[in-house]
Amino acid sequence: MLIRTLALSALALAASLSAAEPVAVPATAGIATRGWTQTQGGRGGRVIKVTTLAPSGPGSLKEAIEASGPRIVVFEVGGVIDMGGQPLKITQPFLTLAGQTAPDPGIHIIKAETTIATHDVVIQHLSFRPGEFGRPKKGGGDQDGISGIAGAHDVIVDHCSFSWATDENLSASGPRFDGKTPEDWRRATSHRMTYSHNLIYEGLGNSVHAKGEHSKGSLIHDNTSGVLLYGNVYASNRQRNALFKGGAQGAMVNNVIFNPGDRGVHYNLLANEWAGQPWQVGRLTLVGNAMRHGPSTVAGTAFFTMLGQGDLELHMTDNLAHDAHGRPVPLLGNNAQTTGKLIVLPQADLPPGLAIRPASDLARALPPLVGARPWARDPLDAKLLADMAEGKGRLIDSEVENALGYPRHAPTKRAFKAEDWNLDDMSPKAGWPNL
Template identity: 55%
Template sequence: MLALAAPHSAFAQAKDPTSGGDGGRIIRVTTLAKDGPGSLKAAIEAKGKRTVVFEVGGVIDLGRSVLEIDEPYLTIAGQTAPSPGITIVRGGIDLKGHDVKISHLRVMTGADGQPHLSNWEADAFSTVAAHNVVIEHCSFLWAIDENMSASGPRFTGKDVKEWRAGTSHDVLFRENLAAEGLANASHPKGEHSKGSLVHDNTTGIVFYRNVWAHNMERSPLVKGGAQVLMINNMIYDPGHRAVHYNLMNLEWAGHPYVTGEITAVGNVMRAGNSTVPGLPFLTLGGDGDLAWFSKDNINVDRWGNPAPMLGRYGVTKAKVIEAPQPLASLDGYRITPAATLETDLLSTVGARPWDRAPDDIRVLFFVAEGRGEIIDDEKLVGGYPHPAETRAAFVDKDWNLATMTPKSGVYPGQHAGAQEKLSERDKAMRQGGTQ
């Protein structure tokens, strides 16, 4: 069972890269329409420092479009929505601005019946040359490209410093669920079940206490010259690759190579039904070298037996350079020993852990039970959700607006005890009846 966890993150970094729109004006979302007055899109497009709250709960159907966030100094507080919270379907979010915080949203992209290789290829969430970003307690499912990425242009400017300034940097992913990237769906490249892409020359990319589940590759893929910190994440049922690094000569032709950096501490990888036997925790591809610091990371097969930590795909001169100390600061993080991480993490990760959606419960139970697999279409696991629309006023005085936490300590829709998705027969049996 998934026990009720602390409703909001108890694992905050000592200093997040941004405070978003905290302290700005409050904008209320009052409709589930994809655009127009009172919509999330209108709130995102507003200018100035702002915090977005919700007076409506349910599904926002983007109709195979993408929400683009360009305006900076924004906080989106999905925890304020009445139960069942906010779920975005048939689309995704591209974050192109800076100083943005997003909490407690669900994004379920899906193939939406589009033909194989037909060019519908949205991410569930990606930064696009964004910086100073916090993405926490969100659930990203059924992406056609990546579920949860930090991306942008590879070479903007004349040197490495300018390249890094011109793409995504200083992005924190904390307590998110990135699951069931669709494999053979509508992406024009074919198979594309991917967890997270960390694009070339991105820096300050932090993955802290996230779960990747049932993605064929990229949990995450770190590209050339990128700098990544991974602390207390879990990778379950990766298909052909889990963590991998690849600086591709085909993409870097004419540019000097830059050594990438990954610091990995207290992470767990566990094979599942879709995982190829003997899959390493980290695999190296491409031409560029990777500086690598690893401490207290675990990789096991489906039966708990130790599995390899390092491997490679590609016959090149690229090297893994073992670092004697972390390549990024660990200050300010609460670090759980890898051996005790799984139980601790599954109870807190994802959107609204006090009020979980059925698909989040399903995925997390499957992780705990060693079940599930990589899928090609959202219909294979029930398709898009259709909860009834709900409404409740957001009352400013009932919330600590500096932290976006309720003064009562009770979140909208908060449940006590374990959360399960039970059939009517199961419910009757738990109550001692028969059916």
């Protein structure tokens, strides 16, 4: 049995979790989904122009990130920002990074981890590709694409592309037990985070991570809350598509998972990591998601698996899971070591007004909308989506195993014209191209 203390069989539980009808409302392309977040980012602040692709110094992205006060960061350059292993740290609140303003080919940040340790941040239309860049296997220095840390809250990461992280591609984390009460813990770690319409793929497996194999999509860490994963595509990540850890509270809505290795979505409270702390009940809503096996997927891999010891309140509606030949695979997986109780959450715990597509529409409708620049695809994103459509893909250990490798775009320049943009939400007045 998946959960020894649960009276229902896995089959009966799956039926009970899937009984409700989804809300069939189309998502809006090109506009950031707010979820539980309450942020305006840098709205109303000064406009800062990025005028160089240099990793630091005057006119750089790093300088703009480190500035204080409300600010909207726009780009008068396009191309690759090679950080050479140095991190990008967002510690000043009220920030909008508007990658949509860059001239083609957009902004591609390589060889860096980006962390968010503040509040009221909106990041849109950027590509993040850390990679191992020649470092020794298991040598340490692992990097996320983006991770919320240290009490990050009211953050939106929308329409971005992530690949080749050596830890997770896109995560919400932080100190799990800061403070005296569980309410303190939740305030101290990431909360009210929305990750929407992102392309999240090819987390590196046997690379620099000290633990060895570490091809991961998203980690939603212990005691995070208000985390919404909405309309993303996860492809060719071995695990954590996504992983919600002990006491986490969040939702996955309208995501596509393709070619996972041996786990799709899972929940896990690890007792050894909670020594001396009272276990918290997690809460997870899974609505309108679709998983399809690929060439690297272990046969029988289920859509959702519960691991560890803690209890979980779970609502599941209108989720689909198929193998590479289109045959159904289990929605719920089995794990003999799991001792926590799975509690059916009768109603979805979702932000009010969230638009939800039927899971059966996702394979057609979602891929054209996701990633950093749907109107002008980077070759890496274009290849990934084309391969996914054909059922191709594999888990990789280094960026050099992708035939295209790191992006190599010639620098471009274009003056930013404020009159061409709605500065309230950084949408183009002429409309989103091809969306």
